[in-house]
Amino acid sequence: MAQAEENESTQDLEMNLVEGEDVLYDYEKLLQRAWERIPEDVAKATERFQTPKAEVLHEGKTTIIRNFVDIVQRINRMDHMEQFYKFILKELGTAGVIDGRRLILNSLVPEDKINEKIEDYVETYVLCSECGRPDTKLEREGRVLMLVCMACGARRPVKVKKSRTSQEDKSTVKVGDVMEVTIQSVGRQGDGMIRMGKYLMFVPGVGRGTKVKVKIESIKGNIIIARPVE
Numbered sequence: 508m509a510q511a512e513e514n515e516s517t518q519d520l521e522m523n524l525v526e527g528e529d530v531l532y533d534y535e536k537l538l539q540r541a542w543e544r545i546p547e548d549v550a551k552a553t554e555r556f557q558t559p560k561a562e563v564l565h566e567g568k569t570t571i572i573r574n575f576v577d578i579v580q581r582i583n584r585m586d587h588m589e590q591f592y593k594f595i596l597k598e599l600g601t602a603g604v605i606d607g608r609r610l611i612l613n614s615l616v617p618e619d620k621i622n623e624k625i626e627d628y629v630e631t632y633v634l635c636s637e638c639g640r641p642d643t644k645l646e647r648e649g650r651v652l653m654l655v656c657m658a659c660g661a662r663r664p665v666k667v668k669k670s671r672t673s674q675e676d677k678s679t680v681k682v683g684d685v686m687e688v689t690i691q692s693v694g695r696q697g698d699g700m701i702r703m704g705k706y707l708m709f710v711p712g713v714g715r716g717t718k719v720k721v722k723i724e725s726i727k728g729n730i731i732i733a734r735p736v737e
């Protein structure tokens with residue numbers, strides 16, 4: 508049944524192309540199908556992990572992250588707690604101390620700034636760039652810090668991005684953007700896939716190794732659907 512529908516809509520599209528009619532309507536159908544065809548485990552992997560949010564209190568001239576140690580546990584970094592909070596302090600440009608399960612910052616820092624930095628840390632030091640899961644650990648290999656995924660076995664060196672802010676990161680990807688990409692792998696249904704930071708981009712109908720100019724059609728969570736443009 509599903510196979511029959513797929514054949515039918517492919518034929519529709521071909522007919523429209525032949526007749527030179529507006530293919531936008533069929534493109535909508537293609538997009539819908541692309542979403543339906545994203546393998547479930549990929550969709551789960553990218554949806555499953557939500558970076559924990561800081562519970563923030565401001566007291567006098569200090570900022571208290573009440574659930575700091577809970578966050579450290581959630582992101583599997585109890586063995587790197589010091590590295591994590593030093594990263595946060597440095598990024599926020601403030602001093603601070605661990606107090607029980609809390610992190611106390613010696614200045615007033617807005618809650619969204621703190622959450623931004625936590626997300627930066629998770630993206631750089633926690634999430635597997637292959638499967639998107641947080642079940643990872645940090646290992647030293649000589650002078651190189653490696654991120655090792657316990658879910659899929661992937662290993663990659665930790666790449667610390669220099670002086671970027673989350674705003675810049677977000678503004679680099681939005682619907683309508685046109686960019687040149689190289690297809691890194693192909694999904695089970697034959698869709699080209701590209702991992703871009705925390706995003707996974709699908710380009711229906713384009714094979715591995717192909718360099719292609721694409722336009723972003725939609726973004727849902729960490730999943731981007733793009734189509735080739737000329």
Ligand SMILES: [Zn+2]
Nearest residue numbers: 635638656659
């Ligand atoms: Zn992985």
